[in-house]
Amino acid sequence: MGTPAQDKPTEDETLTSYSLSPQLAKTTFKRVDRLRKALEIIESALPATEAASFEEYTKPCLDTMISTVQSVQDENDIEAILNLIPVISPQCYYGKYVTLGLVIPFANSFRVLGTLAYRPQRAHLAPFFHKLYQSASVGIIPRSIAKETYERLLPGLSTAMKIPDAEFTPEIAPGPVLAVSDYSLNVLSVLEHSLQLGLEHVSVHLIKTVLPDLTTRRYLEKHWKQILDFVKRLVAILQRERNEAATIASRTFISVTLRKIVRALTQSFPRPRNWVRKTGNCSCGPCKALNQFLADGFKEIGRFSYAERTRRHRESHLPEHRDFNVSTERLSTPYTLVIQKTHRGYEREQTEWNTHFSQIQARFNNMQTPFLKELLGEGHSFDELYNDPERVASTQTLQPVSRSAQNARVTDPGVGAKRKLGIIDLTDDLNEPAAKESRR
Ligand SMILES: [Zn+2]
Numbered sequence: 001m002g003t004p005a006q007d008k009p010t011e012d013e014t015l016t017s018y019s020l021s022p023q024l025a026k027t028t029f030k031r032v033d034r035l036r037k038a039l040e041i042i043e044s045a046l047p048a049t050e051a052a053s054f055e056e057y058t059k060p061c062l063d064t065m066i067s068t069v070q071s072v073q074d075e076n077d078i079e080a081i082l083n084l085i086p087v088i089s090p091q092c093y094y095g096k097y098v099t100l101g102l103v104i105p106f107a108n109s110f111r112v113l114g115t116l117a118y119r120p121q122r123a124h125l126a127p128f129f130h131k132l133y134q135s136a137s138v139g140i141i142p143r144s145i146a147k148e149t150y151e152r153l154l155p156g157l158s159t160a161m162k163i164p165d166a167e168f169t170p171e172i173a174p175g176p177v178l179a180v181s182d183y184s185l186n187v188l189s190v191l192e193h194s195l196q197l198g199l200e201h202v203s204v205h206l207i208k209t210v211l212p213d214l215t216t217r218r219y220l221e222k223h224w225k226q227i228l229d230f231v232k233r234l235v236a237i238l239q240r241e242r243n244e245a246a247t248i249a250s251r252t253f254i255s256v257t258l259r260k261i262v263r264a265l266t267q268s269f270p271r272p273r274n275w276v277r278k279t280g281n282c283s284c285g286p287c288k289a290l291n292q293f294l295a296d297g298f299k300e301i302g303r304f305s306y307a308e309r310t311r312r313h314r315e316s317h318l319p320e321h322r323d324f325n326v327s328t329e330r331l332s333t334p335y336t337l338v339i340q341k342t343h344r345g346y347e348r349e350q351t352e353w354n355t356h357f358s359q360i361q362a363r364f365n366n367m368q369t370p371f372l373k374e375l376l377g378e379g380h381s382f383d384e385l386y387n388d389p390e391r392v393a394s395t396q397t398l399q400p401v402s403r404s405a406q407n408a409r410v411t412d413p414g415v416g417a418k419r420k421l422g423i424i425d426l427t428d429d430l431n432e433p434a435a436k437e438s439r440r
Contacts, residue, residue: 029066029077030073030076030080032062032065033080042054059087062087062092070115071119078127078131079131093145094111094148117153117156122160122162123183126186129154129186130190132146133189147199150194150199151202154194155202158205161206163211165213165215168184168212168230180226180230184230188230191246195246203249204245217267220260227261228364228367231367235254238250247375251376258380258385262382269353270350270352272343273346274298275300279295280294282313286304286313289304300340301339305334308334311335311337325339326340364382
């Protein structure tokens with residue numbers, strides 16, 4: 001038996017009972033859509049005369065329910081909204097506080113567009129706009145609704161829809177064909193639909209705000225295929241739609257992105273190394289001596305006299321075994337393990353870089369169409385970008401010849417082998433023109 005004060009529920013308890021109560025539980029677009037389906041089933045069973053008056057009652061009912069929805073939770077909510085558009089009233093869809101190009105959501109008057117614009121999430125917005133256009137193009141909703149939605153909502157939300165650099169990773173776009181992510185594709189579709197709806201100013205605004213910055217060099221180096229694919233798709237849209245303003249607005253992004261890819265390629269050219277090698281992870285006494293040798297930038301050959309077991313243990317703790325020449329000298333006991341560092345790792349990197357070079361060059365050449373030339377003007381072929389003196393100068397200042405690199409030149413025993421690979425030995429000249437020569 002408590003006092004009256006104790007009987008009074010706490011604020012927490014009130015909230016719990018509120019959210020557990022089925023009538024008062026938070027309404028979602030999915031719930032409203034389920035109700036819509038149920039009402040449609042009932043309506044279909046009614047005689048025609050009754051059906052009309054039933055609809056008169058149910059439509060405001062759906063509107064009222066929607067006005068209590070406070071947020072878009074997942075992609076199922078987006079599907080639900082698209083299902084609801086044909087049955088709800090325009091006031092419910094657009095909301096009272098919508099002015100041209102700007103949606104101001106108020107807590108007491110959430111409507112569909114207001115809810116979408118409130119705390120916008122890019123993962124929901126791009127699919128929504130894309131699917132909205134698709135629904136309009138197959139006649140499920142009037143084209144005018146799609147157009148008006150694009151016009152009113154997109155300019156204010158495009159910043160939230162911006163494609164982040166992280167969209168260009170193979171984790172997001174798996175499979176043998178390295179395609180761009182679904183999100184990026186959706187954004188490109190929305191751009192194309194804006195043009196198809198005749199909304200030139202919206203499309204220009206999108207181009208200026210949603211395209212990725214691509215400032216992360218890691219992505220440019222590793223994921224250039226997806227990035228180039230994205231550019232190619234953008235160019236294809238511009239070519240299909242032939243809108244001058246959109247084409248002009250895209251020019252800088254396309255030109256800068258192509259330059260960035262070529263720059264990332266030249267910057268990733270493997271630099272010659274001294275004799276410092278990665279150390280192993282065992283910290284026993286004999287391995288310590290091995291690690292000291294591996295970390296020493298001036299020692300090429302290490303000799304270790306130990307009993308067989310220790311010799312084998314040591315050899316097994318050599319990281320990247322294939323990059324060392326390992327032998328056993330049996331002149332006296334205990335025998336001596338001889339480990340010689342090589343430049344095979346560096347040569348492998350060079351071979352990989354050459355493959356990369358050829359692939360990027362081929363893709364660039366493949367992209368060269370009269371339309372792209374017309375769009376970008378002169379100087380955008382792979383060779384022109386690669387030979388661009390401005391770019392070469394800027395990459396040279398970024399990567400001066402290091403002391404360690406010069407050291408590698410003196411002690412490098414593999415110079416002859418590298419020449420055999422058809423690569424000019426860059427230990428003689430670290431700058432771009434030498435790398436370029438090797439491709440001739
Ligand atoms: Zn050890």
